[in-house]
Amino acid sequence: MNSSIRIKLSVMMFLEFFIWGGWFVTLGPFLGSTLKASGAETGAVFSTQSWGAIIAPFIVGLIADKYFNAERILGVLHIVGAILMYQMYQAADISVFYPYALGYMIVYMPTLALVNSVSFNQMSDPEKQFSGIRIWGTIGWIVAGLIISFLFHWDSEAGIGAGLLRNTFLMSGIASLVLGLYSFILPATPPKIAKGEKVSIGQVLGLDALKLLKDKNFLVFFLASILICIPLAFYYQNANSFLADIKVDNPTGKMTIGQISEVLFLLALPLFFKRFGVKYTILVGMLAWALRYAMFAYGNAGELSFLLIIGIALHGVCYDFFFVTGQIYTDSKAGPQAKSAAQGMIALATYGIGMLIGFYIAGKISDAYTVAGAHDWKMIWLIPAGIAAAVMVLFLLFFKDDKRVKIEA
Structure with missing residues (x-):
C-alpha cells in the first residue's frame, strides 16, 4: 500500500470515529439536562444505535455489495447524516429529537462496515495492515472527547447548565459533511457481487x-x-x-x-x-x-x-x-x-x-x-x-x- 492511499484511509477512519465520539459519549447528559428526558426516553434514544445495527446488513448487503461503489455510498450516507445531525442540533424537545436520531443511526451504522470494506479493498495483507489504519479511528474518538472537555468545556457543570452540549451535534455534523465530500476521492471500491450474478438474499445477509x-x-x-x-x-x-x-x-x-x-x-x-x-x-x-x-x-x-x-x-x-x-x-x-x-x-x-x-x-x-x-x-x-x-x-x-x-x- 503506497503512502498516499494509507493517508487517505487513515483520515477516513479518523473522521468516521471522530463523528461518533463527538456526540454519542455526551448524549446522556444532553438528553437529561437539556431535553429533560426520562431514563426510559434516554434508553429509547440510545437504542437507535441498535436499530441502526439491525438494519445495516440490509443496506450494506443488498445495496452496497450489489449495486454501487462502497466509497460513493459512504459519501452519500455521511452527507445525509450531516443534515440529520443539524436537525438534532436544532431539536427543542425529545419528541422532535428522537426521529432524527433514529434516522441518523440508520444511515451511520452501515458506514462502519463500509469504511472497513474500502480499507480491505486496498490491502494486500489485511491482518498486518488493517490495525495501522484502524487505530486512527480510536485516535479520532479520543480527540473528539479531548476537544469537548479541554478545548470548549462543553461538558463542564457551567457548560451543561448553559446547554452547550448541543454544540457537539454541530461539530459532528460538520465532520460528517467533510467525510461525506471526502469519500468521493477515496480509492474506488466496486460492488463485491458481479453484475448478473445470482445470489440469494440469505447469502447476501x-x-x-x-x-x-x-x-x-x-x-x-x-x-x-x-x-x-x-x-x-x-x-x-x-x-x-x-x-x-x-x-x-x-x-x-x-x-x-x-x-x-x-x-x-x-x-x-x-x-x-x-x-x-x-x-x-x-x-x-x-x-x-x-x-x-x-x-x-x-x-x-x-x-x-x-x-x-x-x-x-x-x-x-x-x-x-x-x-x-x-x-x-x-x-x-x-x-x-x-x-x-x-x-x-x-x-x-x-x-x-x-x-x-x-x-x-x-x-x-x-x-x-x-x-x-x-x-x-x-x-x-x-x-x-x-x-x-x-x-x-x-x-x-x-x-x-x-x-x-x-x-x-
Missing part, C-alpha cells in the same frame, strides 16, 4: 452463518454475547451522566482513558490469549465488567476518585478480552465461506439485539432509582455488575470449548 449455532459451545458463546451487552449498555448510556452528576471535572476527556487502554490491552491480548486460551480470556473480560461497575458504585469525585479512573481504564480489558477475543473465536469456528457472515451475525447479536435489550433495561433501572431528580448511582451500577457476574458464572459452567485458537502475536 449471511444467514448461512446460523448453522454455527448447532455447535453447543458456540451457542453458549452466542447467548453470552447477547447477555453481556445488557451491562455494556449501562456504560454507554449512564457513564458520562454519572461522572457529570457527581461533579467529576472534564468527564468526557477522562472517559478517553478507556479508548487509550483499549489500544494498550489490544497489544497485550495475543500473549494472554496464547497463555490462557479463549475461555479464560473471555471470562477475564466478563469479570472486568463486574469489577468496573462495582468501582463506579463505590467511587466518588473525592478521595475515592481513583476507583472511577480504574473503572474507566478497565474498558480496554472489557472490550478487547471479550469482543475482540470473541471475533477471533468466531473466525476459528466459521469455515472459509462463512467468515464474514459469522462476524456479521455476532455484530447483529451484540450491537443489535443485546444492546437493544440493554438500553431498555438501563432506562427502566435509571427511572426506578431516581427520586426528585436525584439518582441512586450506587444501585444503578450494582445491578449491571450483578448481571455481568451472573453471565460470567453461566459461561464458566456451560462453555467447555477451550481450544487454543492460533493468533498472530
Whole structure:
C-alpha cells in the first residue's frame, strides 16, 4: 500500500470515529439536562444505535455489495447524516429529537462496515495492515472527547447548565459533511457481487452463518454475547451522566482513558490469549465488567476518585478480552465461506439485539432509582455488575470449548 492511499484511509477512519465520539459519549447528559428526558426516553434514544445495527446488513448487503461503489455510498450516507445531525442540533424537545436520531443511526451504522470494506479493498495483507489504519479511528474518538472537555468545556457543570452540549451535534455534523465530500476521492471500491450474478438474499445477509449455532459451545458463546451487552449498555448510556452528576471535572476527556487502554490491552491480548486460551480470556473480560461497575458504585469525585479512573481504564480489558477475543473465536469456528457472515451475525447479536435489550433495561433501572431528580448511582451500577457476574458464572459452567485458537502475536 503506497503512502498516499494509507493517508487517505487513515483520515477516513479518523473522521468516521471522530463523528461518533463527538456526540454519542455526551448524549446522556444532553438528553437529561437539556431535553429533560426520562431514563426510559434516554434508553429509547440510545437504542437507535441498535436499530441502526439491525438494519445495516440490509443496506450494506443488498445495496452496497450489489449495486454501487462502497466509497460513493459512504459519501452519500455521511452527507445525509450531516443534515440529520443539524436537525438534532436544532431539536427543542425529545419528541422532535428522537426521529432524527433514529434516522441518523440508520444511515451511520452501515458506514462502519463500509469504511472497513474500502480499507480491505486496498490491502494486500489485511491482518498486518488493517490495525495501522484502524487505530486512527480510536485516535479520532479520543480527540473528539479531548476537544469537548479541554478545548470548549462543553461538558463542564457551567457548560451543561448553559446547554452547550448541543454544540457537539454541530461539530459532528460538520465532520460528517467533510467525510461525506471526502469519500468521493477515496480509492474506488466496486460492488463485491458481479453484475448478473445470482445470489440469494440469505447469502447476501449471511444467514448461512446460523448453522454455527448447532455447535453447543458456540451457542453458549452466542447467548453470552447477547447477555453481556445488557451491562455494556449501562456504560454507554449512564457513564458520562454519572461522572457529570457527581461533579467529576472534564468527564468526557477522562472517559478517553478507556479508548487509550483499549489500544494498550489490544497489544497485550495475543500473549494472554496464547497463555490462557479463549475461555479464560473471555471470562477475564466478563469479570472486568463486574469489577468496573462495582468501582463506579463505590467511587466518588473525592478521595475515592481513583476507583472511577480504574473503572474507566478497565474498558480496554472489557472490550478487547471479550469482543475482540470473541471475533477471533468466531473466525476459528466459521469455515472459509462463512467468515464474514459469522462476524456479521455476532455484530447483529451484540450491537443489535443485546444492546437493544440493554438500553431498555438501563432506562427502566435509571427511572426506578431516581427520586426528585436525584439518582441512586450506587444501585444503578450494582445491578449491571450483578448481571455481568451472573453471565460470567453461566459461561464458566456451560462453555467447555477451550481450544487454543492460533493468533498472530
